[in-house]
Amino acid sequence: xxxxxxxxxxxxxxxxxxxxxxxxxxxxxxxxxxxxxxxxxxxxxxxxxxxxxxxxxxxxxxxxxxxxxxxxxxxxxxxxxxxxxxxxxxxxxxxxxxxxxxxxxxxxxxxxxxxxxxxxxxxxxx
Amino acid sequence: xxxxxxxxxxxxxxxxxxxxxxxxxxxxxxxxxxxxxxxxxxxxxxxxxxxxxxxxxxxxxxxxxxxxxxxxxxxxxxxxxxxxxxxxxxxxxxxxxxxxxxxxxxxxxxxxxxxxxxxxxxxxxxxxxxxxxxxxxxxxxxxxxxxxxxxxxxxxxxxxxxxxxxxxxxxxxxxxxxxxxxxxxxxxxxxxxxxxxxxxxxxxxx
Numbered sequence: 001x002x003x004x005x006x007x008x009x010x011x012x013x014x015x016x017x018x019x020x021x022x023x024x025x026x027x028x029x030x031x032x033x034x035x036x037x038x039x040x041x042x043x044x045x046x047x048x049x050x051x052x053x054x055x056x057x058x059x060x061x062x063x064x065x066x067x068x069x070x071x072x073x074x075x076x077x078x079x080x081x082x083x084x085x086x087x088x089x090x091x092x093x094x095x096x097x098x099x100x101x102x103x104x105x106x107x108x109x110x111x112x113x114x115x116x117x118x119x120x121x122x123x124x125x126x
Numbered sequence: 127x128x129x130x131x132x133x134x135x136x137x138x139x140x141x142x143x144x145x146x147x148x149x150x151x152x153x154x155x156x157x158x159x160x161x162x163x164x165x166x167x168x169x170x171x172x173x174x175x176x177x178x179x180x181x182x183x184x185x186x187x188x189x190x191x192x193x194x195x196x197x198x199x200x201x202x203x204x205x206x207x208x209x210x211x212x213x214x215x216x217x218x219x220x221x222x223x224x225x226x227x228x229x230x231x232x233x234x235x236x237x238x239x240x241x242x243x244x245x246x247x248x249x250x251x252x253x254x255x256x257x258x259x260x261x262x263x264x265x266x267x268x269x270x271x272x273x274x275x276x277x278x279x280x281x282x283x284x285x286x287x288x289x290x291x292x293x294x295x296x297x298x299x300x301x302x303x304x305x306x307x308x309x310x311x312x313x314x315x316x317x318x319x320x321x322x323x324x325x326x327x328x329x330x331x332x
Contacts, residue, residue: 014208037331077168
C-alpha cells in the first residue's frame, strides 16, 4: 500500500534526523578547532532543515508558487544579513574589501540552492 | 488536486482556457502565513548572529546554557514532527484510529517540549540569568520564548484536530486540514533546528 510505504519513509527520515543530531552534538565533546566545529554543527542543521522541508513539508514535489513563497522571505532575510555586515565589520576592524567579498558568498549559495530546488521541483500527481 | 479558478482569454487568440492552480488556495494561504513567520524568525536570528559577531563576550555567557537539555528537546521535537507526518499518512489511509494516536503523540511531545523548556528557564533564572542579564540572555529568552509560544499554538491546533477526529471521525477534508496543521508544526520544528546550534552548540564548541 502506498501510504504504508509513505509512513516507512517518514520513519527513515526521522532516523537520519536523529543521526545528524547525534553527530552535531558529539562535536561539542570532541577536541575540534571551534571554526571547524561550528561549520560542522551548522552544516548538519542545514541538512536537517532541508530534510524536514523536503520530506515532511513535501517540498520535494510542490508547485513552483510554493517554492517562490518559501524562497522569497529567505532571500530577504539573507539580504538583511548581508546589508548589515559592513556595520558589524566596522565594529570589529576597519572596513575591508574582504567583507564585501565575503558578503557575496551567502548570496551565491542561496541563488544556487534556489536554482537547484526549482530544477528538482516537479508537478504533483493529479 | 487541481483547482480551477476561472476562465481567462489567451490574449490575441480569442480562445478561452481554464486557469488551473496545481495547489489548493488553502495551501497557498498557509505558505503566505509561513513566509511571514520566516521573516519574523529570520530577522531575529539574523540580528542575533550579527550582534554576536560584534560582541565577543557572548560565547562566555552562552556557556551557561545546558546543551544536553537542548539536545533532548531537539529529539522530542524531531520525533513529534515524525508523528505529525505519520498522522497525515494515516489520514490518507482513512484510518481514524491511527490519526488519533499520532496526533495524541504529537500533542504530548509538544507539551513535553514546553515542560522541559519551563524547567530550563526556572533553572537559569534560579542561577541569576534573567532576560535582562545581558544581550545574550535578552536574545535567548526572546528567541526561545517566541518559539515556545509557537509550540503552544501548535499543541492547541493538534489537540483541536484530535478532538474533532475523536468526535466525528475522518471527513473528506481531514487530510487537507491535517496537511496545513502539519506544515505549521514542521515549520516550528525547522526553526528549532536552527535555534539549537545557534544558542546551545555554537557557544559550547571547544
